[in-house]
Amino acid sequence: MNGTYRERLRILLILYFFSDPVDDPADSRLARVFRSEVKIQKIDFLLRYPSYFCFELLRMHAETTVPDEQTTKEITKQVFANGEPELKTDEMRRFFYGAYEELDAVISYLTSVNLVVFKSRQSVGLLNIQKEYYLTHFGVERIQNGLAAVPAAQWYFDRCRLIQLYFGDLKGTQLKNRQYAIETYKDTPLNSYIADIEDQVRDQFRSLFSEEL
Numbered sequence: 001m002n003g004t005y006r007e008r009l010r011i012l013l014i015l016y017f018f019s020d021p022v023d024d025p026a027d028s029r030l031a032r033v034f035r036s037e038v039k040i041q042k043i044d045f046l047l048r049y050p051s052y053f054c055f056e057l058l059r060m061h062a063e064t065t066v067p068d069e070q071t072t073k074e075i076t077k078q079v080f081a082n083g084e085p086e087l088k089t090d091e092m093r094r095f096f097y098g099a100y101e102e103l104d105a106v107i108s109y110l111t112s113v114n115l116v117v118f119k120s121r122q123s124v125g126l127l128n129i130q131k132e133y134y135l136t137h138f139g140v141e142r143i144q145n146g147l148a149a150v151p152a153a154q155w156y157f158d159r160c161r162l163i164q165l166y167f168g169d170l171k172g173t174q175l176k177n178r179q180y181a182i183e184t185y186k187d188t189p190l191n192s193y194i195a196d197i198e199d200q201v202r203d204q205f206r207s208l209f210s211e212e213l
Contacts, residue, residue: 003090011040011044011110012143013157015040015116016143017160018164029136030135030137031140033133034133034134037103040172041098041099043175048091049092051197055204057166059178066166091193093193094193095191099194110139115139115142116134116135118132182197184200
């Protein structure tokens with residue numbers, strides 16, 4: 001699966017798993033809506049960096065005991081046993097607001113094939129632009145009855161489900177703040193690729209559970 005296809009797949013599935021149902025009498029094409037570009041970027045980061053996903057999972061367990069110890073250990077061990085930090089990491093650069101990837105090209109493509117409708121509107125004070133990403137009914141159907149059966153896409157479906165389960169209720173700014181609290185992430189120079197933290201995850205796992213990962 002090449003990089004362009006992976007990017008389209010990731011963004012499409014983020015819009016699918018983390019959006020809300022919408023009923024717009026003015027546009028019967030629309031099925032679901034996602035209203036935060038920041039959250040797209042931060043979820044995409046967790047998809048592209050399995051080590052950071054594990055770090056967040058371990059930290060969430062330490063803070064809230066959710067997921068429970070057995071589940072946390074099973075998920076983390078599986079990620080590392082499958083070699084995901086080496087095989088699945090797809091680096092992102094750090095910009096002013098953290099990990100960022102230009103979305104215009106992928107959204108334009110998804111729009112051109114009628115999977116997504118993109119709308120933007122300016123705030124009353126003209127200071128901010130509210131971006132809205134809509135999944136069409138056709139897009140939902142293609143995901144559920146097409147992509148869901150593609151073996152190469154299954155890892156992305158499974159990981160999105162886990163991220164949605166444990167981090168789906170967090171706002172984009174909350175995810176951004178959590179990621180910035182990780183020193184390796186925070187200290188990455190602007191416009192540089194964010195380094196992996198596999199060793200830090202192993203240390204954190206050992207500290208929490210008194211066993212090696």
